[in-house]
Amino acid sequence: MRDVEHASRSDHVSPHQARAGVVLGQGDDCALLAPSSDCRLAVSVDTSLADVHFPRDASAGAIGHRALAVNLSDLAAMGARPRWFVLALTLPEVNEQWLEGFARGLYDLAHKHDIALVGGDITRGRELSITITVHGDVPGDDAITRHGARPGDLLAVTGTLGNAHGGLRAWFEGQRDECHPLVAAYLRPAPRVHEAMSIRGKVTAGLDISDGLLADLNHLCTRSGVGAHLDASAIPLDPALVASLGASDALEAALNGGDDYELLLALAPEQEAAIREALGGTLHVIGRVTSESGITGITSTGQGWQHFQGQGLQGQGQRSNDHGTGATP
Ligand SMILES: Nc1ncnc2c1ncn2[C@@H]1O[C@H](COP(=O)(O)OP(=O)(O)O)[C@@H](O)[C@H]1O
Ligand SMILES: Cc1ncc(C[n+]2csc(CCOP(=O)(O)OP(=O)(O)O)c2C)c(N)n1
Ligand SMILES: [Mg+2]
The missing domain is CATH 3.90.650.10 (PurM-like C-terminal domain)
Structure with a gap:
């Protein structure tokens, strides 16, 4: 476990530790964070699983990048500014080289979007699984939501x-x-x-x-x-x-x-x-x-990704349209 903690705390993390709003980062039982007083906090979690969200034989760097990217995308969906994230990692084994690559992919993207890793958890388990919770902030009532669309838009x-x-x-x-x-x-x-x-x-x-x-x-x-x-x-x-x-x-x-x-x-x-x-x-x-x-306006028999519809690549594009939208030409 020490190896994993070392890799996930390697030196490319340290620039983030000092960033604004992190009162106490990794190392204690919780991180202590100071949200901006004029902002709403935007919080979202997404899990990435081997062979469900990414192929298990993808490079470690791509897996690290992708796991954070999909969470950052949820902040983007709300128009939020990325601030902090926590990382829960389940690994079948500890492989120092893999962890270094994973950390590099993750931290390069974190650095690009100025988001700080402030805590996490590591467990051993049968399948590789990465769960990230992101926190962002958005001023006043400016968050982009799903509920404001009006006819004519x-x-x-x-x-x-x-x-x-x-x-x-x-x-x-x-x-x-x-x-x-x-x-x-x-x-x-x-x-x-x-x-x-x-x-x-x-x-x-x-x-x-x-x-x-x-x-x-x-x-x-x-x-x-x-x-x-x-x-x-x-x-x-x-x-x-x-x-x-x-x-x-x-x-x-x-x-x-x-x-x-x-x-x-x-x-x-x-x-x-x-x-x-x-x-x-x-x-x-x-x-x-x-x-x-x-x-x-669209003729399509597909219904997008659904986790519990026995999907795999074979099923893509072969599903019946039951998303209730009545898609017609
Ligand atoms: N297991 C769960 N417990 C509580 N809320 C959930 C759960 N799964 C999804 N949600 C909520 O349902 C909404 C849609 O989730 P999801 O389809 O995963 O959206 P997204 O594509 O933005 O990640 C979100 O607000 C999410 O927080
Ligand atoms: C190996 C592999 N098979 C299939 C897919 C396709 N796929 C898996 S999950 C998903 C939808 C998005 O994932 P989800 O967990 O629903 O994320 P959320 O909508 O909550 O952000 C898609 C298109 C993939 N990304 N990788
Ligand atoms: Mg989700």
Whole structure:
């Protein structure tokens, strides 16, 4: 255990220890943190499991990066500024070299987003499992939520969709180059933290896309009590994805593949110019919010990622549509 603690406290952590708001970091029974008085605290937890969220033969650095990235993406979804995280690690064995790589992937991303590791827990168990709880802050009532979308709002996404699913498929077909653009999108997602902070207060609702565009749009619509109409031809697809999967499977990957960690936003049309200025070419309008429930404009039989539907790669794209959205052309 001492080895693990050493690796998770190695010298690239120390710059974070002194950062603002950490009264007492690792080493005692709890961390003591001082949230900003004018801010709300944003808290979220996500677990990453070998062969469920990442392939067990991915590099240790990619596993560390990805486990933190998906949590940072939840802070981005709310427009929160990353502050602190805690890490619960279950390992089948202690491998010093693996831990060094894991720590490097994790801390490089932590450093990039100025988030400090303030505590954790390490246990031995059969499967590799990483649970991270992130804390962020957001001023006043500016948090981006799922519940504010209104009929007439535009729907938009950042970046392109489906690449990570293309990378997952490439990995299972034997592609092991982690620098391959689609594989990198899957293993090393780039959470839209700065983008989200620059548009909070300007959007009516938003969330990050982890389960797939249709599934997460459905979450937003349900929470807001609205429906949506999508323009299939406006869904942004990377030419590399279309080249890899063909146009039809690329669209299906974008709609239902998941793992994108892009933002899905609802915004009043009069805010579009300001948001486009903040986000530049990353913003793509893909439809609008409607008053009738259900998602129209898209024909798809998929329903995004569901942990308890016996999913695996074989099941992707072969599931029936029961997400209750009534997706129709
Ligand atoms: N086991 C649980 N206990 C309490 N709340 C949960 C649990 N699982 C999910 N939730 C809550 O349900 C909401 C949706 O969770 P989830 O689908 O995991 O969203 P996300 O994609 O943002 O991680 C979140 O507010 C989350 O905190
Ligand atoms: C090895 C592997 N198989 C399949 C997937 C696809 N996948 C697994 S979980 C998931 C959805 C996101 O994970 P979840 O635990 O639901 O995160 P949350 O929505 O809570 O952020 C997807 C698309 C993957 N990422 N890796
Ligand atoms: Mg979650």
